[in-house]
Amino acid sequence: MMMHRTTVLAAALAALTLAPDGSAQRFGRRGRPPEAQPQAAPQPEKPAENKKVESWTVIQGGDVHVGDGTVLRRTHVVLADDKIHAVGQEVEIPEGATIVDATGKVVAPGFCLPMASGFGAPGGGSDVREGLNPFDPTIKMGLAAGITSFLWTSGSGAGTPGGNSAVVKLAYGDLDGMVCVENTTASMRMPLSAQDLSKFRDLVEQARKHQDAVKEAASKPDTKAPAAPKGTEEILKVMSGEKRLWIASGGGGFRFPGMGGSGSRGFDQTQIRQAMEIASLLGVGVVLDRPIEAWAIADEVAATGSMAVVSPRQRVENDEAAPDTTGSNIAQSAILHAAGVPVAVTTPSGRFGGSPSIGTGGIMGQDLNTPHVDAAFAVRGGMPNRAALRTLTLDSAKIANADRRVGSIEAGKDADILILDGDPLHYKTFVETALVNGKVVYRKDDEPFYRHIRR
Amino acid sequence: MDRILTLRRATFAALALGLAASINDASAQEPSIDIYFGRKPAEYKVAITGPDRVESPAYAFRFAKIIPVSTAPIDDGIVLTRNGKIVALGKAGEVAIPQGFELVDMSEHWCVPGLVDLHCHIAAKGFDLNDTVHQTNPEMRTVDLVTMDHEDMRNALAGGVTTVLYIPGSGSNMGGFGTLTKTWGRTPQEALLRFPGCLKIAQAGNPERRSGDLGMTPLGMNAGLRETLLRGQAYYEEWEAFDRGEGPKPELRADLEYLRGLFRHEYPIAVHTQIYQVVLQTIRQLRNELGLWTVIVHGTFDAYRLSEFALESGVPICNGPRQYHFDRGSGWGSGSGMEGAFVGTANGWYAGGMHGFGETQRGVGIDGIGINTDSPVVAQHELTLQCAMAVRLGLPDAVGIRAITLNQARFVGVADRIGSLEVGKDADMGIWSGDPIDPRSHVEMTLVNGNIAYKRDPLKPRF
Numbered sequence A: 001m002m003m004h005r006t007t008v009l010a011a012a013l014a015a016l017t018l019a020p021d022g023s024a025q026r027f028g029r030r031g032r033p034p035e036a037q038p039q040a041a042p043q044p045e046k047p048a049e050n051k052k053v054e055s056w057t058v059i060q061g062g063d064v065h066v067g068d069g070t071v072l073r074r075t076h077v078v079l080a081d082d083k084i085h086a087v088g089q090e091v092e093i094p095e096g097a098t099i100v101d102a103t104g105k106v107v108a109p110g111f112c113l114p115m116a117s118g119f120g121a122p123g124g125g126s127d128v129r130e131g132l133n134p135f136d137p138t139i140k141m142g143l144a145a146g147i148t149s150f151l152w153t154s155g156s157g158a159g160t161p162g163g164n165s166a167v168v169k170l171a172y173g174d175l176d177g178m179v180c181v182e183n184t185t186a187s188m189r190m191p192l193s194a195q196d197l198s199k200f201r202d203l204v205e206q207a208r209k210h211q212d213a214v215k216e217a218a219s220k221p222d223t224k225a226p227a228a229p230k231g232t233e234e235i236l237k238v239m240s241g242e243k244r245l246w247i248a249s250g251g252g253g254f255r256f257p258g259m260g261g262s263g264s265r266g267f268d269q270t271q272i273r274q275a276m277e278i279a280s281l282l283g284v285g286v287v288l289d290r291p292i293e294a295w296a297i298a299d300e301v302a303a304t305g306s307m308a309v310v311s312p313r314q315r316v317e318n319d320e321a322a323p324d325t326t327g328s329n330i331a332q333s334a335i336l337h338a339a340g341v342p343v344a345v346t347t348p349s350g351r352f353g354g355s356p357s358i359g360t361g362g363i364m365g366q367d368l369n370t371p372h373v374d375a376a377f378a379v380r381g382g383m384p385n386r387a388a389l390r391t392l393t394l395d396s397a398k399i400a401n402a403d404r405r406v407g408s409i410e411a412g413k414d415a416d417i418l419i420l421d422g423d424p425l426h427y428k429t430f431v432e433t434a435l436v437n438g439k440v441v442y443r444k445d446d447e448p449f450y451r452h453i454r455r
Numbered sequence B: 001m002d003r004i005l006t007l008r009r010a011t012f013a014a015l016a017l018g019l020a021a022s023i024n025d026a027s028a029q030e031p032s033i034d035i036y037f038g039r040k041p042a043e044y045k046v047a048i049t050g051p052d053r054v055e056s057p058a059y060a061f062r063f064a065k066i067i068p069v070s071t072a073p074i075d076d077g078i079v080l081t082r083n084g085k086i087v088a089l090g091k092a093g094e095v096a097i098p099q100g101f102e103l104v105d106m107s108e109h110w111c112v113p114g115l116v117d118l119h120c121h122i123a124a125k126g127f128d129l130n131d132t133v134h135q136t137n138p139e140m141r142t143v144d145l146v147t148m149d150h151e152d153m154r155n156a157l158a159g160g161v162t163t164v165l166y167i168p169g170s171g172s173n174m175g176g177f178g179t180l181t182k183t184w185g186r187t188p189q190e191a192l193l194r195f196p197g198c199l200k201i202a203q204a205g206n207p208e209r210r211s212g213d214l215g216m217t218p219l220g221m222n223a224g225l226r227e228t229l230l231r232g233q234a235y236y237e238e239w240e241a242f243d244r245g246e247g248p249k250p251e252l253r254a255d256l257e258y259l260r261g262l263f264r265h266e267y268p269i270a271v272h273t274q275i276y277q278v279v280l281q282t283i284r285q286l287r288n289e290l291g292l293w294t295v296i297v298h299g300t301f302d303a304y305r306l307s308e309f310a311l312e313s314g315v316p317i318c319n320g321p322r323q324y325h326f327d328r329g330s331g332w333g334s335g336s337g338m339e340g341a342f343v344g345t346a347n348g349w350y351a352g353g354m355h356g357f358g359e360t361q362r363g364v365g366i367d368g369i370g371i372n373t374d375s376p377v378v379a380q381h382e383l384t385l386q387c388a389m390a391v392r393l394g395l396p397d398a399v400g401i402r403a404i405t406l407n408q409a410r411f412v413g414v415a416d417r418i419g420s421l422e423v424g425k426d427a428d429m430g431i432w433s434g435d436p437i438d439p440r441s442h443v444e445m446t447l448v449n450g451n452i453a454y455k456r457d458p459l460k461p462r463f
Helices: A002-018 A137-144 A194-219 A233-240 A269-282 A294-303 A332-338 A371-380 A385-391 A394-399 B002-018 B151-158 B218-243 B257-263 B276-289 B301-313 B345-351 B380-392 B397-403 B406-411
Strands: A056-065 A071-080 A083-088 A098-101 A106-109 A111-113 A147-154 A164-169 A179-182 A185-190 A244-249 A287-289 A307-310 A343-345 A417-420 A431-436 A439-443 B059-066 B074-082 B085-091 B102-113 B115-120 B161-166 B174-182 B192-202 B269-272 B294-296 B317-319 B324-326 B342-344 B369-371 B429-432 B443-448 B451-455
Touching (some): A137 A147, A137 A439, A147 A431, A244 A269, A332 A343, A385 A394, B102 B443, B115 B406, B151 B161, B161 B443, B174 B218, B192 B257, B269 B276, B301 B317, B301 B324, B342 B380, B345 B369
Parallel strands (some): A111 A147, A287 A307, B115 B161
Antiparallel strands (some): A056 A071, A431 A439, B059 B074
16 A cells, blocks of 8 residues: 555656646556547637737736746736737737736736636526526626636536536626637536446447548548437547546535535545546546545546546545545645646535535635635645646636636637736735736725725 | 613623622733633632643754744744643754753744634534533533544644634533543543533524524523523522531532533633624623623624624634625625625624724724634634634734634633643644645644644645
8 A cells, every 4th residue: 555655656746846737648547548639738719810909908017827837927918809919028019008007916817617606607507698697796706706717517417428518707797708618518427337337338339430430431522421329429529529528426425424424435546447447438538526536546547638626625534444545635636736637626615515606604715705725725735836826727727628718828818817916826815806808807996895905 | 882882881890890709811911802711720619620741752843933922933943842841942042952852853844832723513523512402401511522533633633723622512502511622632531621611602593493482582592591590600609608608518410510610700601602683692691791701602794893892891702613794785794884895704803993883893902802613614624724714804914823822722711721832831732834824834743732643644644
């Protein structure tokens, strides 16, 4: 046991030394090499060349946390309408540009949260657009917490990928600006019974045959592409990278073992290994939804190109038979990150359960009012401070499969930007200004929430 | 508000005259609040205390920074510990390290006092603290339940928490008697600081009897509390008369014996009370009318608006597990004058303010504010996170660290043992990688009574 644990950490530390922000590209441990590579460095969508820019904004002179773990001192960010146009210390300031002075401030990408509810996008239903409310007051509260987008989900597949999703922006007052991308993820629950796993294997095999048939049809001029076999539609989307598959554990209930919780260790190694088997079958990395024991098999997770959403401070008791390799570990985000697994952090949803949301009930730390403090707990567990910002920005955007649009301050990406009064992960830091789609949608001094706090 | 002010001033004056037994904590500086304290251990007749001295090795620690809390921080300092106590502390080079002391080099770490939480429900393996058949339960106690070796206590140590007031739940108005215990000990007896640590009262906001019988609203709940407390007071007076040789020896009453100690001011009432209206009842009934040593250990929602009333009544506040009040501008909890704001309640108590009234209300100040978790509602090891959230919302840093150490120790009368790093006090220390309030810092080692109770495993740190 100790040997294994040491190996994991040694590998993790080696990875940390060599490539602090390395990508998770590896071949599957026992499957085929990944075909689609959704986690490769995203190419931001290029704005149409001929599009006339209506308004220019320059965020001037702040220390820019790019979102990938790097920081550019005293750097300007030029926004063309709703997109980032240029980032640099020497940039051309377009005539008539609105200047936002960020001297002495910190500029960071808006947080893209992998798990949230509220913010003007009610749960349930199959189409996120049906319930949108751009004037929901929790949008402003979310912006005050640094959140500019989140992954909205509805439903999940039983034994196979399913459900709907969208990345929703906190574009206050702008209905058209709220939906960033739609159905970039699918989800399913673990564990699968032997029978369900066997069915799933069959479907993947059918999907592969179908892919081959489509390729063959494409090579022959007069052949029509065959229809996808029933039940493989979602699997095909996951295999092609169009959708990222989230895998959650059905065995929860570990929050309050003494108060009626099941005492189960939740998403343990057995279930994680099954999820890795699914990733290998599909040939693409998957997203593990709070995999409690992934830290103990980080190399196996990395080998499949998979990713993880974790709540760093969630405590789950270990199995007394194998205390060193079971249960939660506050170092889990650090170990996974060092192994090359993209990690997003989420908030414990608190004793009242449910998807985390903005709170007005007062139990701070169990709501989404301070997501940066959850990333701070990843630092407590050993993740470097700068890299830990990725857990709310670039890596969380990757996990939502929206990193072509959001998650970092790079030319071509959406202008979802925060101006902060300090280190992004310091508990006392507040958002001073938030922009979504290039528009200022929150100013601390203009809203009642935190304007009374002055230091 | 004016009427209340007049009333409470009169009551307070009467109490100040009438209660000669009151012994105030001596402090070098004028404290920001004149907390009503009870008796010292030498005068206990009902309460019991744990051993004052326990075996522990002779250690000489060297730290990057020592935060004694009661005195100014020391950079590059030495702390010597032996047999459960701090035997010396000061700047490196100024403190001689005697022979036989094992040198422990923690010269990249900070040393802070072991943290104290006065609202804890996790000092036993199970969570079984609400027996709610009766509305008041003075016959119940937690001292028999304390267990050391379980997950929640290990996590507490990993969060730097070394002393807790382990209290019954708030399912009934009077849950029973709490225990002041360390979070580590070779036996529960070794860990014991004092039993009873307090009487637990839950004034409202949980103990409501929802089946519709007596105690459905504050009227009935207060009646039940008052009746039980007055019975206890009568029993206490019988014993006092006997002790003066003025009456027969009373028959021992198991259900009232600990109330006798309460009226002897050997320990306080720790009150789960919250919301302006309810805290008003608490301070009036328990502190000002019955004259009891009263500590608020929940103190949330808009109750901070009573900061001046608490100050004048000598009632200190532990604030939590809620750290802010959000006034929606209408209905229950409104009137704070801070509509739509996330108001830090710990800071509201501490600093005072307009609080929605016509004149500024004074706050309880640096000596009157504590922060609690109500573990497991907020995990015990997240006491520092609660403090970070309070500081985020306005509480000054220097007050934050006091609020989770020395202040809480003083509130319950055990500051002679714990709460700050001073020669002669218990060697309860959290050894941190940096500022303990910053969630990015972690505990490297925790000492309880001079013994290493937690040491961080670098491969699998606990918290």
